[in-house]
Each structure stands twice: as C-alpha cells, then as structure tokens.
Amino acid sequence: MTETFSNDFKTEVLQPKYEQNFGASYQPHVSYHYNPAVSQYHYGVRHPMKPFRLMLTDHLVIAYKLYEKMDLYTPRAATKEEILEFHSEDYIDFLQRVTPETLNKFSSELKRFNIGDDCPVFDGVYDYSSIYAGASLDATEKLLSGASDIAINWSGGLHHAKKYEPSGFCYVNDIVLSILNLLRYHPRVLYIDIDLHHGDGVQEAFNTTDRVMTVSFHKYNGLFFPGTGYLDENGIGKGKNYAINVPLNDGIDDDSYIRLFKSVMDPVITTFKPTVIVQQCGADSLGGDRLGCFNLNIRAHGECVKFIKSFGIPMLVVGGGGYTPRNVSRLWCYETSIMTDVTLESKLPMELPFRNFFNPDCSLHPNLGDKLDNKNSRKYLDNVRIKILEQLRNLNGAPSVQMNEIPPDFKKLTAEEAAELDALNNEERDSMVDAKDEARPGELVE
Numbered sequence: 001m002t003e004t005f006s007n008d009f010k011t012e013v014l015q016p017k018y019e020q021n022f023g024a025s026y027q028p029h030v031s032y033h034y035n036p037a038v039s040q041y042h043y044g045v046r047h048p049m050k051p052f053r054l055m056l057t058d059h060l061v062i063a064y065k066l067y068e069k070m071d072l073y074t075p076r077a078a079t080k081e082e083i084l085e086f087h088s089e090d091y092i093d094f095l096q097r098v099t100p101e102t103l104n105k106f107s108s109e110l111k112r113f114n115i116g117d118d119c120p121v122f123d124g125v126y127d128y129s130s131i132y133a134g135a136s137l138d139a140t141e142k143l144l145s146g147a148s149d150i151a152i153n154w155s156g157g158l159h160h161a162k163k164y165e166p167s168g169f170c171y172v173n174d175i176v177l178s179i180l181n182l183l184r185y186h187p188r189v190l191y192i193d194i195d196l197h198h199g200d201g202v203q204e205a206f207n208t209t210d211r212v213m214t215v216s217f218h219k220y221n222g223l224f225f226p227g228t229g230y231l232d233e234n235g236i237g238k239g240k241n242y243a244i245n246v247p248l249n250d251g252i253d254d255d256s257y258i259r260l261f262k263s264v265m266d267p268v269i270t271t272f273k274p275t276v277i278v279q280q281c282g283a284d285s286l287g288g289d290r291l292g293c294f295n296l297n298i299r300a301h302g303e304c305v306k307f308i309k310s311f312g313i314p315m316l317v318v319g320g321g322g323y324t325p326r327n328v329s330r331l332w333c334y335e336t337s338i339m340t341d342v343t344l345e346s347k348l349p350m351e352l353p354f355r356n357f358f359n360p361d362c363s364l365h366p367n368l369g370d371k372l373d374n375k376n377s378r379k380y381l382d383n384v385r386i387k388i389l390e391q392l393r394n395l396n397g398a399p400s401v402q403m404n405e406i407p408p409d410f411k412k413l414t415a416e417e418a419a420e421l422d423a424l425n426n427e428e429r430d431s432m433v434d435a436k437d438e439a440r441p442g443e444l445v446e
C-alpha cells in the first residue's frame with residue numbers, strides 16, 4: 001500500500017526515537033562500557049565471529065539516542081596482571097608474543113594451546129582480548145563503587161576461555177575475571193548464561209565454591225559444542241549444587257523458553273540470594289543465527305533479561321556468542337533499552353549508518369521464530385524443571401560467607417599508573433578509531 005503522506009528525511013530524523021516507560025519502582029543507574037577499538041579486529045574471512053557486530057550495536061544504540069539514558073565510558077584495556085588473576089602465565093605470554101607471521105616458530109605451543117580453526121591466531125589477538133576484558137573490569141568497578149546499578153559491556157561475555165587455553169572463539173575469560181573482582185566485596189555472585197552454548201569456562205572456574213552459583217541454558221546433546229552442560233553437572237565439593245544446567249533441544253520457542261527460564265530463575269534467586277548478578281546475553285540463541293538452532297525472537301530473549309532486572313539486584317550485563325551480526329546488534333540494542341527502561345520505535349531510525357543492512361524490514365523486531373521444529377516436548381521441559389527444583393531443595397539456602405575466603409586482591413593500580421595507562425590507551429585508540437565507520441569490503445555480506 002502506498003501512503004498518501006510520507007515524511008521527508010528531516011522530519012523523520014526529528015521523530016522521537018523512544019518513549020520513556022513510567023511506573024517501574026526500580027530505576028537503576030545504567031552505564032555503557034564500549035571501546036570502539038574492539039570492533040576493528042578480524043578473526044578471518046570465513047570465521048563466524050565478527051567483532052564488527054559490536055560497531056553495528058553501537059550505531060543502533062547511538063541512532064536510538066540511548067546515550068541520553070546512560071553514563072558512557074570508553075574503558076581501558078586490562079593489564080597483564082589482571083588477566084593473570086585467572087589465566088596461566090605461559091598461555092598469556094604465548095598469546096602476547098605470537099603473530100600470524102611467526103606462527104611457524106610456535107608449532108609445539110599451537111597444539112598445546114588449542115590454536116586452530118575455532119581459535120586462530122589473528123593480528124592483535126592479545127590486544128583484542130585485553131580490550132574486551134578491560135571493558136568488563138571497568139564495568140565491574142562501576143558496580144563496586146556504586147556509581148552504576150547496571151553496567152553493560154556488549155564486547156564481553158567470552159564464556160568458553162579456560163585458564164590454560166582459548167576455546168570456542170574465546171581467548172581471555174572476562175566473565176571469570178569480573179566475578180573474581182566482584183567476590184572481593186560481594187558474598188554471593190549469581191552467573192546466568194542464555195547463550196546457545198554451555199557456559200563451561202565460567203562453570204569450571206567456580207565449580208568448587210558455594211559463593212558463585214552458575215546457571216546455564218543451552219543446547220545439549222552430548223556432541224554439540226562444548227559437549228558439556230547436562231543436568232547432572234552440579235558442582236563439586238563445597239560447590240555441590242551450586243552449578244545448574246538446563247539442557248535444551250533444537251527449536252525451542254519463545255513461550256517455552258520464557259516459562260522455563262522464569263520458573264527456574266525465580267527460585268534460584270530467592271534461595272541463593274545473590275548480592276550481585278552477572279548476566280551473559282549470548283545472541284546465538286536467537287532464531288536464524290548462523291550457528292544457531294533455537295527459535296527465539298528478540299523480545300523473548302529480552303524478556304529473560306527484563307525478568308532478572310526486576311529483582312533490583314546490581315548487575316553486570318555482557319554479550320557473548322551471536323553470528324548473524326544484524327540480529328546480534330538488534331538484540332543488544334533492544335536489551336540496552338530494557339536496562340534504560342524505554343520503549344523503542346520498531347522502525348529503525350533513518351539516520352542509522354548501514355541501515356540497508358537491516359533490509360528488507362528495517363525493523364528492530366523481524367520474525368525469527370518459525371525456522372525450526374520445536375524438539376522440546378512439554379513433558380521433557382517439565383522433567384528438566386522438576387529435576388532442577390529438586391536440586392535447589394538440596395541447597396541449604398544462601399551460604400554465609402567467611403570473608404577470609406575471598407580470593408586475593410587484584411593488584412590495584414595507583415592513581416598515577418591508571419592515568420598513564422589511560423593516556424596510553426587513548427593514544428592507541430585514537431589511531432584505530434579513524435577507521436571506525438569503514439567496515440571492510442565484504443564484511444557486511446554474510
């Protein structure tokens with residue numbers, strides 16, 4: 001249908017981009033941590049992980065003017081000392097030294113450190129890792145100081161990285177580093193993972209403690225990457241019952257996912273009583289993801305995050321997987337609007353760079369929900385829920401914490417060192433940001 005009246009570009013641009021929601025009693029202070037340098041790295045042409053999805057997300061956040069609703073920070077890179085709070089020195093030394101040109105000098109290390117198609121050595125791989133990890137640590141620090149109630153780093157969430165090696169496109173585990181930092185002041189940290197894949201790196205790091213509860217919803221059949229995350233993986237020793245896994249089959253739809261998510265997370269939060277939450281928002285659980293097999297729409301994914309927000313507990317929000325960049329960026333922009341409590345116009349703003357990339361609908365909410373059959377019967381999901389509720393009954397409530405068990409302090413920078421580091425980071429960043437808006441040829445083609 002043709003419209004009898006259509007707005008000119010200028011009028012369109014002047015349209016309000018969002019509507020403030022009213023009525024919510026919880027009005028958190030939100031911060032957004034984004035270092036544009038992170039989107040300039042490149043895993044390789046055929047590799048599904050595309051850091052430029054972070055630039056697209058940022059363009060959407062800016063076009064919708066969400067910056068009016070948050071504190072914006074351009075974070076520093078993590079220092080090597082900070083990264084070594086979790087990772088082994090020989091692995092990080094290797095990551096720092098290796099380049100695509102010197103690969104042949106490292107043949108024994110390549111095997112030992114699991115370098116290959118999933119986790120290639122690309123130009124600047126160490127810098128890339130320290131930038132996204134620094135953003136998560138920066139966000140964590142704003143939560144600890146009380147400056148933010150919700151701190152967002154979409155470049156973080158790399159949940160597969162292990163102490164001694166990279167895994168599943170993840171080199172440094174920014175989530176583990178952030179949780180270690182939070183544990184210095186918080187007695188109990190809840191980690192929630194709604195990526196398509198099992199949050200194995202985080203679960204493994206905190207498997208033996210009752211101070212971190214990990215909950216992961218993911219596709220599981222024993223073979224699907226990373227192969228772990230069945231119902232019976234519940235933690236070890238003191239951490240027994242403090243790891244929860246929700247294994248799902250292909251094609252889960254919005255209603256079943258939301259129902260299961262809420263019926264698990266509500267008792268988890270009321271039993272464990274976390275003082276801070278880390279929410280991983282991997283976007284590969286959306287329908288139509290290049291590596292995905294679920295049927296979730298953007299609103300359903302967001303509904304889970306909205307539900308967690310409604311408990312009013314301080315929260316670090318990070319990204320994760322997500323391999324159809326236009327949908328990843330739609331999702332993370334939408335979830336930023338949930339955090340800032342505004343309703344966005346569905347039609348993407350006219351001044352959005354690369355707007356054609358979101359054709360043909362140019363909408364924030366394309367239909368992603370009917371691609372695959374739902375292989376999760378009502379009975380299967382009921383059984384999963386019942387098993388998890390049983391596990392929760394075995395928890396003796398929230399552990400009270402002996403603060404002498406707190407992991408050793410991060411080596412704190414002096415104010416001068418921090419300023420020096422900031423100056424260095426800014427210099428480096430300025431040289432990279434010039435190229436910010438110029439996506440490489442072919443990159444916007446999937």
Ligand SMILES: [Zn+2]
Nearest residue numbers: 195196197321
């Ligand atoms: Zn994933």
